[in-house]
Amino acid sequence: MSWQKSLSSTIGRKIMMSLSGILLILFLAGHVSGNMTLLMGKADAFNMYAHFMSTNPLVQVVANVFKLFFLAHIVYAIILTAQNKKARGGQAYKVTNKDGSQVSKYMGVLGSVIAVFLVVHLAQYWAVMHELRGEISTTTIDGVEMKDLYSVVAVSYANPMIVAAYVISMFVLAFHLWHGFASAFQTLGLNNKRYTPIIAFLGKAYSIIVPVLFGAIPVVMFLNS
Amino acid sequence: MAGKTINIKLKIWRQAGENKPGKFESYEVNDVSVDMSFLEMLDVLNENELKKGNDPIHFDHDCREGICGMCSLYINGKPHGPKHGITTCQLHMRTFNDGETIVVEPWRASAFPVLKDLVVDRTSFDRIMQAGGYVTVSTGGVPDANEIAIPKTVADEAMDAAQCIGCGACVAACKNASAMLFTSAKVSQLALLPQGGAERKRRALAMVEQHDAEGFGACTNTGACEAVCPKEISITHIARLNREFTRASFSGNETDYQN
Incomplete structure (x- = not known):
């Protein structure tokens, strides 16, 4: 079997899911660290961060690569879900099995909610930042003129409905990571008596800490608005 | 032999053959010894059905001591029944309560087509x-x-x-x-x-x-x-x-x- 053929096997496709998933986990860490500048109390910190992210050429390259990981994760999820549904067959069980990890059985549903969130999220900020949608004012920091993305964010987080939607989305993300983090390592074959307990612990810690930090941003900004 | 007995109801998947439509049929088995295995209980049910002139329920079995891998059955939503680490032939009727309804289905998967009733390929x-x-x-x-x-x-x-x-x-x-x-x-x-x-x-x-x-x-x-x-x-x-x-x-x- 050639390696190209291996990649389209069930294990090959799961490996693509797991590798793209691990890279998206890394993306979340970077994204949440940068967004912490929103909570520094001043608009300048976040605007300088947003300016850097949208102008630095290296960041542009990395950002485009991450778009591919998002796409790969979604495309492989759709292919695998269709394949698994076909494998299960047309006749459902009358009484369904309750064994195994419960959250793992809803990864597709959780992922779909995250995908919808992603579209809304991009339309709300990314599209505005790139002047594809809505209006964005400018601000001058240290003599450099830059877009005032902070105000766009602050205005949206003054709306309790948007804040609620973000917090709910972060719960969904937490559940997705709860299974996804450790599962990615199992798929890659990295299951070992020494390291698996550490990976499992890190996965659970990560799936709580990152969504809590993300969710805290709209809540804190709403309370301060 | 005056061991404890129970009466049970069964809902069993019946299917005439591969790619034929199937449906659940209800059965009652009375005075089932709790010391019987699940397959022995099905044997008793099949004897009753044969006496009535009905087609017996087809199910896979062979060694009946948990090592051959022939028995299957998806019992109350779990392969090999509710107990852990045993096959259906090692499952005893004492696991079930008097009057309980037990749902019995074949393994279901595209790669395991149903051949007849509870028998899959x-x-x-x-x-x-x-x-x-x-x-x-x-x-x-x-x-x-x-x-x-x-x-x-x-x-x-x-x-x-x-x-x-x-x-x-x-x-x-x-x-x-x-x-x-x-x-x-x-x-x-x-x-x-x-x-x-x-x-x-x-x-x-x-x-x-x-x-x-x-x-x-x-x-x-x-x-x-x-x-x-x-x-x-x-x-x-x-x-x-x-x-x-x-x-x-x-x-x-x-x-x-x-x-």
Whole structure:
């Protein structure tokens, strides 16, 4: 079997899911660290961060690569879900099995909610930042003129409905990571008596800490608005 | 013989043949000894049905001591019934309550088509085995027992994998009808030992290729398979299979010399 053929096997496709998933986990860490500048109390910190992210050429390259990981994760999820549904067959069980990890059985549903969130999220900020949608004012920091993305964010987080939607989305993300983090390592074959307990612990810690930090941003900004 | 008896109701999947429509039929069995196995209870039910001139309920069974892998049955939403680490033939009627309704279904998966009632075709497992679940042996004299040193812990791990009886409970329980637990057990038991090591790469590739060709699904790591496995085979073997498969896919191996 050639390696190209291996990649389209069930294990090959799961490996693509797991590798793209691990890279998206890394993306979340970077994204949440940068967004912490929103909570520094001043608009300048976040605007300088947003300016850097949208102008630095290296960041542009990395950002485009991450778009591919998002796409790969979604495309492989759709292919695998269709394949698994076909494998299960047309006749459902009358009484369904309750064994195994419960959250793992809803990864597709959780992922779909995250995908919808992603579209809304991009339309709300990314599209505005790139002047594809809505209006964005400018601000001058240290003599450099830059877009005032902070105000766009602050205005949206003054709306309790948007804040609620973000917090709910972060719960969904937490559940997705709860299974996804450790599962990615199992798929890659990295299951070992020494390291698996550490990976499992890190996965659970990560799936709580990152969504809590993300969710805290709209809540804190709403309370301060 | 004045042991405890119970009366039970059954809802059993009846299907005349492959690709024929099926439906649940209700049955009642009275005065079932709690010491009977689940299959003995079905034998009693079938005797009653035969006396009435009805077609008996078809189900797979053979050794009735939990080692052959022939018995199946999805009982009340769980392969091999509610108990842990046993096959249906080792399940006793004392597990059930008087008056309880028990739902009995066949394994359901595209790669396990129903042949009749509760009997499914599991030859897809045989074809996965034929693809690589063996060691090529040059025949000759019998080698000395301890000629090849194998650590006890490694031999034990291989033996744990070798306990797989190929019943298909893992596929039946899996939301994706994936046969990764079965395939990984068969790959593991050989990959762990020096005798199986020589052909490990070709084996992993061929068995996974056959697994996919049979129409089994992919592994989501839900762990449902290891929870229902009558031989308590762990999903750490699936991780080993993934390692074996990845290594074989992206490195030179004996399949490179074919053609």
